[in-house]
Amino acid sequence: MNYTSCSYLFFTLVTIFLLHRLFSSSSRRGLPPGPRGLPVLGHMHLLRSSLPRSLQALAHTYGPLMTIRIGSLRVLVVSDSDTAKLILKTHDPDFASKFVFGPRQFNVYKGSEFFNAPYGSYWRFMKKLCMTKLFAGYQLDRFVDIREEETLALLSTLVERSRNGEACDLGLEFTALTTKILSKMVMGKRCRQNSNIPKEIRKIVSDIMACATRFGFMELFGPLRDLDLFGNGKKLRSSIWRYDELVEKILKEYENDKSNEEEEKDKDIVDILLDTYNDPKAELRLTMNQIKFFILELFMASLDTTSAALQWTMTELINHPDIFAKIRDEIKSVVGTTNRLIKESDLQKLPYLQAAIKETLRLHPVGPLLRRESNTDMKINGYDVKSGTKIFINAYGIMRDPTTYKDPDKFMPERFLVVEQDTERKMGYYQQYMLELKGQDVNYLAFGSGRRGCLGASHASLVLSLTIGSLVQCFNWTVKGDEDKIKIKLPTGFSASGTAGGSSLMCSPELCFDPFGYQTK
Template sequence: MNMDTNYTTCSYLLFFTFITIFLLRRLFSSSSRRDGLPPGPRGLPILGHMHLLRSSLPRSLQALAQTYGPLMTIRIGSLRVLVVSDSDTAKQILKTHDPDFASKFVFGPRQFNVYKGSEFFNAPYGPYWRFMKKLCMTKLFAGYQLDRFVDIREEETLTLLRSLVERSKNKEACNLGLEFTALTTKILSKMVMGKRCSQNSNLPIEIRKIVSDIMACATRFGFMELFGPLRDLDVFGNGKKLRSSIWRYDELVEKILKEYETEKSKDKEVKDKDIVDILLDTYNDPKAELKLTMNQIKFFILELFMASLDTTSAALQWTMTELINNPDIFTKIRDEIRSALGTTYRLIKESDLQKLPYLQAAIKETLRLHPVGPLLRRESNTDMKINGYDVKSGTKIFINAYGIMRDPTTYKDPDKFIPERFLVVEENIERKMGYYQQYMLELKGQDVNYLAFGSGRRGCLGASHASLVLSLTIASLVQCFNWTVKGDKDKFKIILPTGFSASGTAGGSSLTCSPELCFDPFGHKIE
């Protein structure tokens, strides 16, 4: 009996061992092989591939693509995405099949957003998104509207320069991160709600504080809260804090919108309309193609601030960091400014920017190396094949713009700062397209090898405005000051709202420098 019992026990042990090994192999193997999806690394139960992802998600995905190819499958907790890492595959999604991938999936704590369902930037491709895109292209961010804001951009640049001139005279260092944040906040606040800002000079600061709190709450969510089993439980209270911050914003913007409505009822004809004026006109228009809701207007304004403030400030910091790291390039830009202005040397203006191709090339090179949107999000609207693999409707996709813009097959020495790579001689004489016009087209994603502002239908609507702010600010700082860095200029990082580092650099401080005045924009030339 003992021998029979031992034999039976051994048989059961062998059977369960075999089943366990079989199940573990299934769990750890890539699910893409079973589903006809592209290959990917072996994942862990529940966690997926979180153990392979560092804080710099774009860099992690770029490294994995070297093993698993330009189209691979990644699972982050419960979220499964396809990752595109080369321009040829990106072209299929952003150009060839653009309408079929015109939706974006939400990569963040959406369940705690009190405006859920009212988003535009992350809205599905449908009537509301198309209506708002048309409104942005024809009224909100049209060329003539951006031209109207030129005074705001130049005025706030002068305010920044006054502050820096005083610091230079007093031999004080300045935190450029804080200076750029203040600059971008005031510019955008006056564009969006200029009337209220003229009556309340503290409004931009108040808005910035609330938006910063909202984004800080969003960055506190960890992997497990976003994609793992804790995503619906709010164990650490971050969801509650996020809701509270958004409600504070709602209270503020509700008051502002009521003040606008009150003024409109008194004076029907409003001149020099800001963005809120245009949104409320659309809201009150009985002939509008689509009836906006107040929640949609409120969230659209919030999205503008969240999408613009930190990204523009980060791009300004990165550009100054690269120029300070490369003094020869800094000097070339200053020489170009002097040459463009000629004998009547004065402070640079927006109207002079198209005469500065080397400056534009330096900014473009900065955005190639340090894109503020390193991962483009898309979601398929229909079933199709990409690179021979089945991509079903609803499939979520990351396009690794960071990796594509550092592809050694496209860019020689891709990790080096070389503005000259973008200084091409214009060959098409018949079209008479100058470098500046070509530069603006490339910023809007016409070339899928360069995706600093995305591409296709979901490309960045604020690319032109951001380019103007970047160009004018950097040109002014190069023209007027020499810069000495305090601390390690290579160690500051940009945190995305999702909690992932866009740059992957160490440290956490902003760029702190001492400005040395070499051209006084309010007086006379120093040197």
């Protein structure tokens, strides 16, 4: 390369750098503070594999509201409960949209999303449908038989493994459990006719989520985001089309078998969605793509998170045998001398079990980073927040804040345990617990908060409590290998998936209470 070429290249690079600094400084006026970024990369060099932990560390230097740039994506990061309250409570309607990052162009249902839809007429219609029909209290009560049936099926598998002296991967068992429960809730009729449907759904959804996680930082936030250099977008689109083919067949079978005399109590989620689709008086007419994508969103949102929460809870209980023993003693005090397996109706009488699950979700939230987007211009903490501003609320950091929680990194269920004197107050504690899971307390954001809080919090709590309670009641657990404890890994990003002991949780169950023979050792 000659002298002229080198000079031209140097001049070009300097010009790009100065223009970047100029526009970056101009666009940052009025924004909260943040670290100095690099051209193109932004602050990616400061973010480690554990994004929530990295943002928590940066907040110690730059404050509870700071500006971070990940490639081309600029976000405000909220790291304290007071600021979170302003966004999730005080100004909830103004921050009721969620921003979507990543290569959306590969989603064949683009524009049909509900979970990540802008705050508008479609989102409000679907939220109302969820609250009044799909996930209403009476609907969850109707699914109690499904949850208890699949829990018994899991216990049957584990009893056989115990008698054969075999270890098991609890991660895989939990994924199968949550898939079967959700499949029967969503499309129970087809599952009764074809028992392979949950497996097919799980395989396709797993493929879709695996394709999505293969995108790197540069593909999500950098200059490569509009390209498909590595073919991940093509694989993602192909997996979604496989899902579309399967669910299209299922929906047609529902339509062909539909009976006007069908009772309300026999309807599953697909039935309700199709009734709404065919209702000429509905407030908003659903499209078939919206129904298909809503079902896919249910599976993607539930399978990963519920399975991860189950893994985390068992990890903490195995690592803390004293707490494990206290839960077992509490269960024995409730079932008494009848030697029966616990049921969902017992859960409100088990405050220590609930406290242990709540503490697990505090330490290991299924959604470590909550996403919001402002709908209007306003000021937060004295800083200008323009319409369209993207926001991360670091739930992981807020729930490990030492000013709120003593010894925040320790597993201490007692911090949530209220000593009650009578049954009525124990019932009150359970109701309080359910409200807190829905984000009523901004110091505790395990399932988010506000309008965009998790709609499945009540269902997830029931699955967690019944499953964990049953596994504690029926088995002792030992870790496969030479170590006595399971290693804890930090969350890597926006999901808790695969963080408990890696992608598997290999344990050996030792039967101490036979849920089928009702014999104890």
